[in-house]
Amino acid sequence: MTLQNALIILGALALVIVVGGYAGMQLFYGSIYKFDQTATDPDTSGLPGLREVTFTSEDGAEVSAWIRPPQGNLPVILYFMGNFTSIGPSVGRLAPFLEAGYGLAALVYRGSSGKDGAPGEEVFAGDARALYDQLDTLIGAPVPPDRRIAYGYSLGSGVAVRLAAERDVAVVALEAAYARFCDYFTDRYHGLPFCRVMTRERYDSIDRITRINAPLILFHGEKDDAISIASARRLFDAAAEPKEFHAFADGTHVNLGDKGLYPLALAFFAAHIPAAGSAIKQ
Numbered sequence: 001m002t003l004q005n006a007l008i009i010l011g012a013l014a015l016v017i018v019v020g021g022y023a024g025m026q027l028f029y030g031s032i033y034k035f036d037q038t039a040t041d042p043d044t045s046g047l048p049g050l051r052e053v054t055f056t057s058e059d060g061a062e063v064s065a066w067i068r069p070p071q072g073n074l075p076v077i078l079y080f081m082g083n084f085t086s087i088g089p090s091v092g093r094l095a096p097f098l099e100a101g102y103g104l105a106a107l108v109y110r111g112s113s114g115k116d117g118a119p120g121e122e123v124f125a126g127d128a129r130a131l132y133d134q135l136d137t138l139i140g141a142p143v144p145p146d147r148r149i150a151y152g153y154s155l156g157s158g159v160a161v162r163l164a165a166e167r168d169v170a171v172v173a174l175e176a177a178y179a180r181f182c183d184y185f186t187d188r189y190h191g192l193p194f195c196r197v198m199t200r201e202r203y204d205s206i207d208r209i210t211r212i213n214a215p216l217i218l219f220h221g222e223k224d225d226a227i228s229i230a231s232a233r234r235l236f237d238a239a240a241e242p243k244e245f246h247a248f249a250d251g252t253h254v255n256l257g258d259k260g261l262y263p264l265a266l267a268f269f270a271a272h273i274p275a276a277g278s279a280i281k282q
Contacts, residue, residue: 033111033112033119037112042066047098049069050068050104052064052066053138056134058127058130061117063107063117064108066104066106066108067104069103069139070102071101072101072275075147075269076103076105076135077094078132078160079156080152080153081107081155082153082154082156087112093257097262103143105135105139121202122200125163129163145169146273148168148170149170150173151175154226157174157205158181158205160173162205165208168214170214170272171216171268171272172217173218173219174218176219176220177205177232177235178227178232187228205235206234209235215268217244218243219251222247223249225252
């Protein structure tokens, strides 16, 4: 075999590897989001005052959110849900906050809960900013930044961190959060270096949290087998004060509400948002 033929064969093999790797990554990206497609109506949620609204996102698409105005001047929670679920059960997790009088603006992700559209990190970031920017109109009353809470659960923690890095909020609350979403796949697939090969859908929260100028409270279960508590601690360590980290010895990825999350969160909100104090006194 001549040197020229050998180089041609090596070049062809390299091309096959590159094309195959690219195709494989595209298939991988398409498999990340596995939302429940159950379409739920706010009227069936059992939580009074909820309604679904539509608004125009940054790219011109019509997206939706579940909205409830607050009682008086209490804060509004901008909520970003996790993967493997739909908007109905996600909002149901927030019942103790709604019962305390807090308002809600929960983004319905594209490609979830029976909604059209392709999900993705950049899409969610644009939708979150649009929800924030149009919040006064959607709520029907002014909600200043010092009464807005960015709250993210699991996958949604990355959406909340990015929003809080790009818009002013009073408090950031994160539940079952990660330093980088690509770390989740590294842990899941026995140490494979996903953060080195993923060029999108990375949710690099640890690089963004340093730009947040708001108090942070982070909750994580020590028995969380989906997102390691070590990843959450790295994220927390990168954040500025004031901040609180609450680790629950018997906490998993889904049960922190049963382990004492709600009173801790309400107390933190009241300590850092003057208007939230009335919820504690009720």
